[in-house]
Amino acid sequence: MKLKLDKRVWIGAGVAAFVILLIVLVNLASSLRRDLGNVKAQQKELLQLRDEFLSLKNRVEAVERKKSLTKVEGVVQAVDQVFQPLGLKQKVKSVKPTSRKEMKDLVEEEAEVQIEKVNMNEMVNILYKMENAPMILTLKRTTVKTTFENPSHLNLILTLALIREK
Numbered sequence: 325m326k327l328k329l330d331k332r333v334w335i336g337a338g339v340a341a342f343v344i345l346l347i348v349l350v351n352l353a354s355s356l357r358r359d360l361g362n363v364k365a366q367q368k369e370l371l372q373l374r375d376e377f378l379s380l381k382n383r384v385e386a387v388e389r390k391k392s393l394t395k396v397e398g399v400v401q402a403v404d405q406v407f408q409p410l411g412l413k414q415k416v417k418s419v420k421p422t423s424r425k426e427m428k429d430l431v432e433e434e435a436e437v438q439i440e441k442v443n444m445n446e447m448v449n450i451l452y453k454m455e456n457a458p459m460i461l462t463l464k465r466t467t468v469k470t471t472f473e474n475p476s477h478l479n480l481i482l483t484l485a486l487i488r489e490k
Contacts, residue, residue: 396459396486396488398421398433398486399419399421399433399434399435399484399485399486400419400421400435402457402459402461402484402486403416403419403435403437403484405457405459406450406453406454406457406461407450407453409453410446410449410450410453412439412442412446412449412450415439415440415441415442415446416437416438416439417438417439417440418436418437418438419435419436419437419438420435420436420437421433421434421435422434422435422436422483426490429489429490430487430488430489430490431487431488431489431490432485432486432487433485433486433488434464434483434484434485434486435483435484435485435486436481436482436483436484437480437481437482437483437484438479438480438481439479439480439481439482440471440479440480441471441474441477441478441479442477442478442480443476443477443478444476444478447468447478447480450480451463454484459486459488460486460487460488461484461485461486461487462484462485462487463482463483463484464483464484464485465482465483466480466481466482466483467480467481467482468480
């Protein structure tokens, strides 16, 4: 009888150990699944950050390339270089330098440019040329008004900033 009781105890202990081992393994598997989900979410976030980083890096490299393409002495010369190829130099009524800020390695010069009697197509060409100029030329403020003589013509007041190396 003792032998049968010992066998039953050993069998019961074996079954209990197997059940405990099974519970531990199920908990471990669910924990690993949860960790895998967290890692996949982090991976997705890192891929988005990588794409954003590469986009910003390309934009910075484009600006860096523009910085060294053309050597201009000031904002007035930069405005001349933008308007001369468009054939609109005669429509520029005034270019008034307004401020100059010196930073660590850069100089930012602002100017107010008044342009009179341009049509919408010429305005778009001006903005396109400024954006794609071989220098860092930023548009800070724009005022667009129609002329009294012809409502299809526009008078523009642009505040431009030229950023160049010292």
